[in-house]
Amino acid sequence: MDAMIPQEMRDQLQAQVASAEHPREQAINVMYAVQKHYGYLTDEGLVEAADILRLTPLEVEELATFYDFIYREPVGKYVIHVCDGVVCWMFHENSVFEYLCKKLEVCAGQISADGWFTVLPAACIGFCDRAPAMLINGKMYGPLTPQLIDEILEKLKTAYCDLVICK
Numbered sequence: 182m183d184a185m186i187p188q189e190m191r192d193q194l195q196a197q198v199a200s201a202e203h204p205r206e207q208a209i210n211v212m213y214a215v216q217k218h219y220g221y222l223t224d225e226g227l228v229e230a231a232d233i234l235r236l237t238p239l240e241v242e243e244l245a246t247f248y249d250f251i252y253r254e255p256v257g258k259y260v261i262h263v264c265d266g267v268v269c270w271m272f273h274e275n276s277v278f279e280y281l282c283k284k285l286e287v288c289a290g291q292i293s294a295d296g297w298f299t300v301l302p303a304a305c306i307g308f309c310d311r312a313p314a315m316l317i318n319g320k321m322y323g324p325l326t327p328q329l330i331d332e333i334l335e336k337l338k339t340a341y342c343d344l345v346i347c348k
């Protein structure tokens with residue numbers, strides 16, 4: 182794991198925070214940037230984020246809990262947010278979530294053995310018209326079938342795309 186965020190990045194984030202009316206406005210951007218550096222928002226990263234935001238670590242911890250896309254535990258390169266909403270449930274015979282967990286041999290929140298994937302349940306992700314749906318690094322996929330899921334996972338492993346910020 183990389184130690185400390187680079188000074189250049191820190192300076193840039195501090196400038197962003199300084200130009201904001203209130204540091205909290207920049208909280209999500211700072212948390213994302215720090216998360217991107219470490220792979221997830223580590224305890225060390227949380228303290229650094231708090232320092233940049235001029236907030237206490239506890240305040241940042243509280244803010245982090247509001248965002249489904251800020252991870253306080255290690256995650257795979259791709260985090261699969263599987264919609265657990267009512268419409269998605271109605272549109273599939275077998276649970277997408279269960280299918281993914283079985284295929285990747287993981288439980289919710291675990292990292293697959295190859296390091297690529299973490300599966301998490303999510304509340305409605307706003308794509309009910311394409312149910313059942315899932316969101317991976319900011320991109321929506323659906324309507325899902327087991328075959329399509331297999332294809333998507335294979336494709337993701339050959340064309341890695343960086344985390345897209347979701348607010």
Ligand code: FES
Nearest residue numbers: 264266269308309
């Ligand atoms: S219920 Fe699944 S996207 Fe809305």
